[in-house]
Amino acid sequence: MSQALGESQMLASEPLSISETLDDWVMVDLHVSSHTLPSSSGSKMAVVKASHGYSFSVSKGDRFRIVDLHGEQVVDFMAFVRSGSSLTKEKLSMAYTRYHLSGVPAAVGEYLYTTLDTPIFRITADTVKVHDMTFMSCNPSFYKKLGYPSSHRSCSQNIAEAMAAWGLDEMDIRATDPLNLFQNTPNYTIKALGSSKAGDYVEMEALRDCVVAVSCCPYEGNGFNGGRVTDVGVVTGVRR
Numbered sequence: 001m002s003q004a005l006g007e008s009q010m011l012a013s014e015p016l017s018i019s020e021t022l023d024d025w026v027m028v029d030l031h032v033s034s035h036t037l038p039s040s041s042g043s044k045m046a047v048v049k050a051s052h053g054y055s056f057s058v059s060k061g062d063r064f065r066i067v068d069l070h071g072e073q074v075v076d077f078m079a080f081v082r083s084g085s086s087l088t089k090e091k092l093s094m095a096y097t098r099y100h101l102s103g104v105p106a107a108v109g110e111y112l113y114t115t116l117d118t119p120i121f122r123i124t125a126d127t128v129k130v131h132d133m134t135f136m137s138c139n140p141s142f143y144k145k146l147g148y149p150s151s152h153r154s155c156s157q158n159i160a161e162a163m164a165a166w167g168l169d170e171m172d173i174r175a176t177d178p179l180n181l182f183q184n185t186p187n188y189t190i191k192a193l194g195s196s197k198a199g200d201y202v203e204m205e206a207l208r209d210c211v212v213a214v215s216c217c218p219y220e221g222n223g224f225n226g227g228r229v230t231d232v233g234v235v236t237g238v239r240r
């Protein structure tokens with residue numbers, strides 16, 4: 001690991017409130033490794049603390065990357081179409097995306113779709129190519145049934161926290177199917193099938209103005225997430 005990554009992790013370990021904007025977060029020019037981050041100087045990475053969520057606003061034409069910094073870490077991914085500074089009712093839809101892609105995750109050059117059957121993202125790079133479009137986000141009910149304490153964090157709560165400033169609550173999030181990046185669970189298997197390595201990433205181009213929300217999945221049972229939940233990175237300002 002580079003010195004820069006160590007610095008970012010140190011900063012990211014500081015307490016983070018739930019409604020911070022991108023500018024409030026840990027923003028550092030990072031060069032974790034040459035294959036991980038874009039070489040353009042304008043890109044920034046926010047480190048999303050393990051088991052927490054984050055949201056960021058993008059405009060049509062923007063590119064960003066979701067980076068698995070340490071490997072085998074699932075990232076629940078949602079997006080909500082924005083009109084100016086307000087959300088519309090349109091959002092990223094796994095049902096529409098599955099329909100267009102015949103159930104197979106989008107390849108580079110293919111699209112993700114919204115509830116109004118409109119492309120919202122184009123996949124521009126993917127070093128993993130194994131993701132899940134079927135599972136719901138882990139949530140308080142999921143953990144309660146497994147006997148976890150009520151204090152255990154969940155993806156639905158993480159994204160609800162990250163989207164609270166946009167007026168969404170946890171029930172809105174539960175009604176949204178996530179794209180589970182780096183989650184290798186074909187045909188609803190939920191085995192310990194981590195497929196991503198440290199530094200792997202997915203890059204997308206926004207085709208609409210929207211707010212993207214991610215959750216660093218807190219589920220560590222059965223070896224999921226490699227049995228150890230770790231930080232993930234969000235790189236914005238990626239140039240073509």
Ligand SMILES: [Zn+2]
Pocket residue numbers: 076137138154155216217218219
């Ligand atoms: Zn989760």
